[in-house]
Amino acid sequence: MSRSRRKVVLDTDPGIDDAMALLYLHACDSLELLGVTTVFGNASIDDCTTNTLFLCEQFGVIAPVYRGADRLLNGETPEEYPDFVHGKNGLADIDVTVAEKTAEDQEASHFLIKATKANPNEITIIAIARLTNIALAINKDPTFASRVKEIIFMGGAANCEGNVTTWAEANIIGDPEAASTVFNAGIPMVMVGLDVTMQTWLSLDILDSMTSGMAQLKPLLLSINNVYANSYKTRQNWDEFPVHDSSAIAYAHNPKLFGTERGQITCTLNGEARGRTVFEPAASGNHRVCLSVNSTALVDGYLKTVTAAYR
Numbered sequence: 042m043s044r045s046r047r048k049v050v051l052d053t054d055p056g057i058d059d060a061m062a063l064l065y066l067h068a069c070d071s072l073e074l075l076g077v078t079t080v081f082g083n084a085s086i087d088d089c090t091t092n093t094l095f096l097c098e099q100f101g102v103i104a105p106v107y108r109g110a111d112r113l114l115n116g117e118t119p120e121e122y123p124d125f126v127h128g129k130n131g132l133a134d135i136d137v138t139v140a141e142k143t144a145e146d147q148e149a150s151h152f153l154i155k156a157t158k159a160n161p162n163e164i165t166i167i168a169i170a171r172l173t174n175i176a177l178a179i180n181k182d183p184t185f186a187s188r189v190k191e192i193i194f195m196g197g198a199a200n201c202e203g204n205v206t207t208w209a210e211a212n213i214i215g216d217p218e219a220a221s222t223v224f225n226a227g228i229p230m231v232m233v234g235l236d237v238t239m240q241t242w243l244s245l246d247i248l249d250s251m252t253s254g255m256a257q258l259k260p261l262l263l264s265i266n267n268v269y270a271n272s273y274k275t276r277q278n279w280d281e282f283p284v285h286d287s288s289a290i291a292y293a294h295n296p297k298l299f300g301t302e303r304g305q306i307t308c309t310l311n312g313e314a315r316g317r318t319v320f321e322p323a324a325s326g327n328h329r330v331c332l333s334v335n336s337t338a339l340v341d342g343y344l345k346t347v348t349a350a351y352r
């Protein structure tokens with residue numbers, strides 16, 4: 042008897058580590074990808090959507106792509122994008138030519154609303170970017186939250202420092218009002234934040250050997266990760282780089298890799314700690330925060346799953 046697959050929607054802002062997360066998700070036979078929604082973040086919404094379409098074509102992902110928010114929930118437009126990590130186009134400034142795939146006409150938050158109506162309490166949203174599209178769906182449809190099975194999100198920092206400010210991680214400080222809206226909506230959530238993503242590391246050497254049997258994808262994967270690795274080397278003098286977005290996919294695929302604590306997450310909106318994720322442990326809470334990870338097993342699983350799928 043075959044195991045039923047977890048229905049997922051990926052909400053993403055590619056982004057080099059988003060690209061590696063999509064690569065992994067598509068390789069996980071436990072996950073059924075119903076659609077990909079895009080949001081501004083690592084680059085503009087135009088670039089993030091084009092990059093998503095391009096990556097889908099490169100990886101053989103046939104799921105539909107829905108273009109989402111181009112600005113924060115409060116209407117502000119981003120002043121700048123983290124081009125010092127992901128390049129100006131969000132994908133290491135490589136040539137991103139999309140052959141055929143186009144984005145659907147439906148906007149991302151409408152797709153989220155429609156998909157959860159068609160599959161009530163069955164869809165897990167894996168969010169690896171700002172939570173803007175999900176907040177928009179919550180604001181547009183008061184019953185949306187009750188139909189979402191779970192949100193697994195890469196973002197936040199519970200017991201560690203942020204990576205943009207002392208307090209805040211990029212996906213949360215990128216739209217704190219959206220994060221707050223989603224945290225307060227009553228949806229079961231799992232936070233895969235810096236507490237665990239900064240415990241799991243990859244390197245160019247590891248990716249070089251992972252891609253040795255992947256003739257078609259190797260140049261693409263190495264060139265984008267070369268830029269990613271360089272940004273960590275230049276800014277931090279690190280020879281390896283943390284596994285952010287793929288850790289959320291790893292949780293969806295194999296939650297046993299993580300140790301979690303139950304409680305309630307809130308987002309600080311004002312003052313110098315704006316964008317901070319505050320976690321209050323509580324046995325009754327419907328949020329869980331990942332606080333530990335078997336990083337050796339995570340990297341092992343990532344490499345085995347990807348090499349088996351793209352050989």
Ligand code: BDR
Binds near residue numbers: 058083204211212286
């Ligand atoms: C998160 O911020 C983005 O730049 C990455 O893609 C990841 O989702 C890490 O803090």
Ligand code: CA
Binds near residue numbers: 056058083169170
């Ligand atoms: Ca991301």
